Amino acid sequence: MPELPEVETTRRGIEPHVAGHTITAVDIRNPNLRWPVPKNLAKKLCGEVIERVERRAKYLLLYNRKGCMMMHLGMSGSLRLAERDHELRKHDHVVIEFDSGKQLRLHDPRRFGAVLWTDAPIEEHALIAHLGPEPLDDEFTGEYLFESCRGRKSTIKQHVMNGKIVVGVGNIYASESLFLSGIHPKRQAGRISAQRCDELVDAIKKILAESIRQGGTTLKDFLRENGEPGYFKQRLSVYDRKGEACPACEAEIRQIVLGQRSTFYCPHCQR
DNA sequence: ATCGCCTCCTGCGCGC
DNA sequence: TGCGCGCAGGAGGCGA
Numbered sequence: 260m261p262e263l264p265e266v267e268t269t270r271r272g273i274e275p276h277v278a279g280h281t282i283t284a285v286d287i288r289n290p291n292l293r294w295p296v297p298k299n300l301a302k303k304l305c306g307e308v309i310e311r312v313e314r315r316a317k318y319l320l321l322y323n324r325k326g327c328m329m330m331h332l333g334m335s336g337s338l339r340l341a342e343r344d345h346e347l348r349k350h351d352h353v354v355i356e357f358d359s360g361k362q363l364r365l366h367d368p369r370r371f372g373a374v375l376w377t378d379a380p381i382e383e384h385a386l387i388a389h390l391g392p393e394p395l396d397d398e399f400t401g402e403y404l405f406e407s408c409r410g411r412k413s414t415i416k417q418h419v420m421n422g423k424i425v426v427g428v429g430n431i432y433a434s435e436s437l438f439l440s441g442i443h444p445k446r447q448a449g450r451i452s453a454q455r456c457d458e459l460v461d462a463i464k465k466i467l468a469e470s471i472r473q474g475g476t477t478l479k480d481f482l483r484e485n486g487e488p489g490y491f492k493q494r495l496s497v498y499d500r501k502g503e504a505c506p507a508c509e510a511e512i513r514q515i516v517l518g519q520r521s522t523f524y525c526p527h528c529q530r
Numbered sequence: 531a532t533c534g535c536c537t538c539c540t541g542c543g544c545g546c
Numbered sequence: 547t548g549c550g551c552g553c554a555g556g557a558g559g560c561g562a
Contacts, residue, residue, distance in 0.1 A: 293556090334557095335541085367539095368539075368541065386558090412532080413532080431555060479542080480542095480554095518534070
């Protein structure tokens with residue numbers, strides 16, 4: 260159930276094993292992901308070198324000279340590197356084999372993930388074209404967030420989770436960033452001051468960067484490409500901590516639902 | 531344009 | 547122990 264830090268951790272993990280290597284085989288074991296895995300994927304990939312592995316939002320982008328394979332991990336997806344003769348697991352839906360003998364395996368029990376192919380410039384792809392800025396890029400500023408909030412009726416939490424505003428801030432890090440910046444998750448986006456937008460943007464950048472440093476958050480089943488968990492879970496202040504004491508003031512952390520998503524906050528620290 | 535709700539799917543933990 | 551229920555890290559698509 261990866262958010263940006265988990266996807267970036269995966270990107271960094273697979274890149275050295277994938278970039279510069281030639282794909283020798285593609286096995287689509289189950290094409291029924293969020294969208295059907297394209298039937299011609301093997302034709303586009305086999306015999307070609309993956310030149311680089313990039314990330315835009317939560318999409319992993321594997322480029323060869325003909326175009327780009329886009330992968331999304333959805334809620335339950337993960338990529339694992341394994342030796343060719345290593346036994347496949349249930350829910351290993353797409354297996355990509357390299358000349359090194361290593362396989363890149365997309366494991367995704369809920370199948371909300373995706374594997375797609377595009378020949379066109381990636382920024383023109385329908386799933387990418389209308390996305391907001393990367394949260395860790397310099398163009399994501401407090402001023403930008405403040406402007407994006409003008410006139411918005413939705414809650415600030417749903418606003419920062421909206422990919423058209425800013426990408427990569429998922430359910431865990433939205434709660435955590437709002438805690439760190441002292442903003443109540445239910446506050447209307449349009450009613451937040453410019454200064455507090457600055458603080459929220461700082462918090463988002465800080466939390467995401469620190470989580471990437473820790474290899475992401477393993478809540479229950481996210482594992483990185485080498486099978487290791489991420490270590491940011493122990494750094495979470497409020498997420499999944501209903502009833503526990505706030506690390507800042509000892510008040511009891513509350514859980515509410517916003518936009519069908521669980522939301523955690525401290526009723527004393529967040530206004 | 532914006533917002534809120536539904537949906538896709540499997541697995542797990544909980545209460546009875 | 548078994549069963550039914552609710553919930554889970556995403557996000558496109560729909561109708562209002």
